[in-house]
Amino acid sequence: MADEPRRIITADASKLGVGQNIGFVEKLIHESAAAKQILKSDNPEARAFQEKAIMHLDEARAAEKQGNAEAVAKALNKAKLAIFMGMRLVGGKVVKDKKQENYNKKRHSLESLLAAHKRIRKENESGQDSRDAEVETHTQKRMQEAQAYYDKGELIKAGDVLNNAYLSLKLSLVKLRDGKTLVRSLHFETREDEYRYELRRNDTHNMLINTVLKKKREDPRLGKLMDIPLKEADKLRTEAEQQAGSENYEAAIKTLEESTKHIIRAIRMAGIFIPG
Amino acid sequence: MNKRQITITSLTLFAVALTALMGVGVVNAAGNPNPFNRLFVPPKERDTALKNDKIHDPSVPGLKLLQQPKEAFAPLPGSIGGNYINWVQALNKGLIKPHFDHLDASKEALSMDLVIVMEVKGSMPNVAFPHKEHTVWLECTNCHDSIFKPLKGANPMSMAEIMLGQKCGVCHGSVAFPVTECRRCHTESKKTAKK
Numbered sequence: 001m002a003d004e005p006r007r008i009i010t011a012d013a014s015k016l017g018v019g020q021n022i023g024f025v026e027k028l029i030h031e032s033a034a035a036k037q038i039l040k041s042d043n044p045e046a047r048a049f050q051e052k053a054i055m056h057l058d059e060a061r062a063a064e065k066q067g068n069a070e071a072v073a074k075a076l077n078k079a080k081l082a083i084f085m086g087m088r089l090v091g092g093k094v095v096k097d098k099k100q101e102n103y104n105k106k107r108h109s110l111e112s113l114l115a116a117h118k119r120i121r122k123e124n125e126s127g128q129d130s131r132d133a134e135v136e137t138h139t140q141k142r143m144q145e146a147q148a149y150y151d152k153g154e155l156i157k158a159g160d161v162l163n164n165a166y167l168s169l170k171l172s173l174v175k176l177r178d179g180k181t182l183v184r185s186l187h188f189e190t191r192e193d194e195y196r197y198e199l200r201r202n203d204t205h206n207m208l209i210n211t212v213l214k215k216k217r218e219d220p221r222l223g224k225l226m227d228i229p230l231k232e233a234d235k236l237r238t239e240a241e242q243q244a245g246s247e248n249y250e251a252a253i254k255t256l257e258e259s260t261k262h263i264i265r266a267i268r269m270a271g272i273f274i275p276g
Numbered sequence: 277m278n279k280r281q282i283t284i285t286s287l288t289l290f291a292v293a294l295t296a297l298m299g300v301g302v303v304n305a306a307g308n309p310n311p312f313n314r315l316f317v318p319p320k321e322r323d324t325a326l327k328n329d330k331i332h333d334p335s336v337p338g339l340k341l342l343q344q345p346k347e348a349f350a351p352l353p354g355s356i357g358g359n360y361i362n363w364v365q366a367l368n369k370g371l372i373k374p375h376f377d378h379l380d381a382s383k384e385a386l387s388m389d390l391v392i393v394m395e396v397k398g399s400m401p402n403v404a405f406p407h408k409e410h411t412v413w414l415e416c417t418n419c420h421d422s423i424f425k426p427l428k429g430a431n432p433m434s435m436a437e438i439m440l441g442q443k444c445g446v447c448h449g450s451v452a453f454p455v456t457e458c459r460r461c462h463t464e465s466k467k468t469a470k471k
Contacts, residue, residue: 021341024337024338024341085379105417105422106417108421108422109416109417109420109421109422110417112420112421112425112426113416113417113420113426115426115427116420116426116427119427166416166417167386170386170388170416171386173388173416174386174387174388177388177390177407178388178389178390179389179390180389180390180391181390181391181392181393182390182391182392182393182428183393183395184392184393184394184395184428184429185395186395186396186397187429196432197397197432197434198397200432200434200436200437201397201398201434203434203436204434204435204436204439207435207436207439275398275399275400
């Protein structure tokens with residue numbers, strides 16, 4: 001095993017040859033559409049990244065002269081990373097749309113995590129810490145601040161503020177939840193909910209028949225045997241749906257359970273044992 | 277054969293049954309290069325070469341710069357399905373070190389060790405969802421709440437949905453181990469579940 005973790009993507013000098021690799025990155029930095037876009041832009045940050053990329057490219061050339069392929073690869077990776085960073089800053093509409101999308105997604109997520117934080121804090125009433133409530137106030141304030149930046153079109157600042165709010169909320173959530181095991185019992189509010197659960201279970205098993213066992217069912221002898229429980233399962237499913245239609249969910253659940261048992265029987269007939 | 281052995285055998289058989297889904301290709305969203313069942317390919321039909329993975333453009337010269345998965349994955353611990361790598365083990369053993377933030381290599385993941393046990397009907401063991409193994413790779417925002425609402429009882433799901441690429445199936449089957457590996461999720465004995 002290598003001492004250092006390996007990256008999947010590498011600028012492997014042995015694949016294209018060192019010279020070819022340098023040429024590839026050189027084009028990326030000077031001639032690619034994105035490089036030209038950076039040059040045309042009045043974004044000093046993007047230009048700085050391009051300059052940084054050129055500096056690393058020079059390092060790669062120097063390393064090539066010394067015959068140090070490893071140093072070439074490292075310098076080229078740094079050059080590529082720098083130019084990609086620059087490209088991101090002048091990406092135009094696509095980048096702007098992406099930033100807006102990311103911001104809105106993160107904001108939406110933060111709102112739901114904040115709601116979860118409030119619920120968890122109330123659940124933990126016995127061991128309350130005043131700092132937990134402060135985190136919520138802090139998060140709300142930062143979200144307002146982020147939105148103000150967003151409304152002014154300052155998407156980077158908006159994203160940064162939102163990220164900071166997210167981090168402090170996440171830290172607090174970890175403090176409240178870390179090391180715990182929560183059991184989500186199979187509890188149905190209504191019989192209708194349980195019926196819906198049984199419907200999904202029945203669908204899952206039917207899916208196995210229609211996919212996994214499709215070819216096996218084509219065998220005339222086995223297919224005929226399997227058809228017996230499957231026809232019964234279909235009949236029971238229709239019956240269950242009718243029972244549910246007349247709001248007799250209790251009976252519908254039992255009928256669906258029976259239907260699923262018949263499907264399981266057919267699956268087992270095909271030589272595949274699955275738990276019931 | 278004791279009861280435990282029977283359970284394990286039955287789960288293995290179920291895994292084998294689901295593995296047969298590989299050849300069937302339940303759902304393939306048109307034009308999606310990374311469909312949910314991409315990792316259902318049986319070992320004999322697997323071709324990991326980048327030029328054939330239907331994700332990379334084989335005509336791009338730069339493709340030669342990339343390391344082939346066969347070479348990159350060789351030192352990593354194996355698994356029985358998916359892309360045959362146990363990524364969690366690989367991470368825990370320090371064999372891979374993914375950047376948590378692609379723009380800042382110094383950032384470390386802040387993981388949360390919270391386990392959610394979900395009871396299921398029937399004799400299949402309950403599901404234990406470990407947040408820790410997920411939060412070392414992912415931000416909370418990746419799942420909450422576009423896939424899962426962080427609220428008790430708000431996420432009903434079925435294996436059918438997962439096999440169709442929803443809920444856990446958004447990742448499991450396309451970029452994470454597929455649902456053929458039943459025992460990696462259905463781990464919690466019904467007797468040991470605490471409320």
